[in-house]
Amino acid sequence: MSRKYTAALVGNPNSGKSALFNALTGARQKIANYAGVTVERKAGRLILPSGEPVELLDLPGSYSFDAASPDEAVTRDVVKGTFDGEAVPDVLVIVIDAANLEQHLVFAQEVLELGRPTVVALNMVDLAERDGLTLDPAALSEALGVPVVPTVAVRRRGISELLAAIAEAETHADEEAHKRWHLTLPERRLSAKHIARGTILSKSTRHSIENGVDKVLLNPWIGPVILFGLLFIIFQAVFAWATPFADALEGGVGILSEATTDLVPAGIVRDFLTEGVLEGVGSVVVFLPQIVILFAFILIMEASGYMARAAFLMDRLMAGVGLSGKSFIPLLSSFACAIPGIMATRSISDPKDRLTTILIAPLMTCSARLPVYAVIIAAVIPRTTIGPGIGLQGLVLFALYVAGIVGAMVVALVLRSTVTKGAASGFIMELPRYQLPRLKDLAIGLWQRAWVFLRRAGTIIFVATIALWVLLSFPKADPGESQLDASFAGAVADALHPVLEPVGFNREMSLALVPAIAAREVAVSALATTYAVDAEDEDVAAEGVTEKIAALWSLPTALAFLAWFVFAPQCLSTIAVARRETNGWKWPTVMVVYLFALAWLAAGATHWIAVSLGL
């Protein structure tokens, strides 16, 4: 039995390494059309034509072994064998962009100097064709002295040839490395130019579409208008398009609830199923359509190449608070979830810049807040339009997102002039070529997000909600007494309420915040469960949480609750990832304390202002 070999994908950012990784291993790593998507080492398994399994590593994109940012350092360490607890990969697969040889061959040569068994994947040959290039892979192979396989990762073209080449290279894995002569960067650049010239057989003078499209999208006047228009449409769509689907889901939950009531005899089991599982967890699951719509927009922006343009347009604004457009991509990812957002900061080279971005990432409105916002907005904001196609509910949602962004900018400004003081950082970024998003990738991406959301509902949200249900259900109330008053949870609510009463929160809200420390969506399921358990008779329990809030909360109270969630760091996973990425508890502690303080103040200010306005 021979040992198990490892291969690693290396190359410039955005050359299609992760796309190849997925094609070779059947994995579903995130791919997107901007530099710096992959920021950590990922392992998978490919099967050679002989049936032999090989461990394949997907690595962050890198411009050079002379790393300028933490993600590049990972690649250098893995490839050079200095990564913790890991042997040098046996085979290196260099991935280069066929349409940008001059640039990609610079790092490729640096990797080839190591003298390890190597295969070059000449990826994106379809884009090279689009740009009017005719290439000669054999000439490239000759010049580099290693096999070259033309591929189109996203269409799985050239995959079997690549596998065969990897199998061939593997047979040399146990030989001594033939280290090559070291060239300096200018020498490698010059030589890359020569090799590229020898590889390009012909080049038609077709104009690339980028310049024309960017003339509009990066236009100093029209560009920002388009960007904000787009963001505005997204938030309108989240409400407008999701409604029929959300209603259908809600109806489904209602039917299940009735069926359970009919089938299961009255008692603790039925209460558990209806109040805890269906009312509680079900109240979160109905937001699936909203989540899917939001992600559809984000995925299209990522796949098309617009994301980097958005960063370009936002750079000026970010510079105003001491950050750069580089922080924009992690922050934009944080709209999906702060965890990948914080991870994505690894592509920021300046440490203080990176730390600031980590600390403000939780202020971006992540998709976990969407159920909380949506349920409160649906309950207290009328479904009216205030102009052609502009719904008031969508507008309030947009305002909450803006509040998060403005809050983040102010905090960044304060941080940059105090704890993360330092020279303003620069902004250097590749603007990738535009691509039409592929429907299949989009569908897979959406399915993944939907699955993550449902899994959360089935795990952390379920557990937190059930724990609350238990605390709410025991001890049992005497006849005439409210179940909430009698329960353990009531005692918790009473303890917390004095702190939150000044900002307008009622007892149920204070209570809901406790399990919602685990995850924000739990606030919704917790409220739903609390009202369901506390309901005096079955009819009231049948009402949804939205109706309950509409009936029981004043407008200032509801608005204060929304303001709280703009800031409050109610997510254990975010705190954990912040600890990991900052190597200690200091910064997560700073983060949690300042965010809770801001949440309290924002809720208070909202409540007091709303009350004094007579709302």
Place this chain on the structure above:
Amino acid sequence: MTLDGFDSERSARITSVDWAALAEDESKRLQALGVDEGAEVAIMHRGIFGTRDPIALRLGNMTIAIRRAHAAAITVEAV
């Protein structure tokens, strides 16, 4: 003259870069992207109002965004 003040959409050759004026990681990144003596570049787009920052450079087959402060450290001549 510096790239910062150079006309848009006109090819320029970089004659020198004042690396000392730039942060170390930024110098590394610029060099890795091919912004170095001898390279031919052209400013394709300039950023938002007033400051006109950042700028988008055409460099070979790539478009890269940099700040004006970087461009100010780059001396160019017309091609």
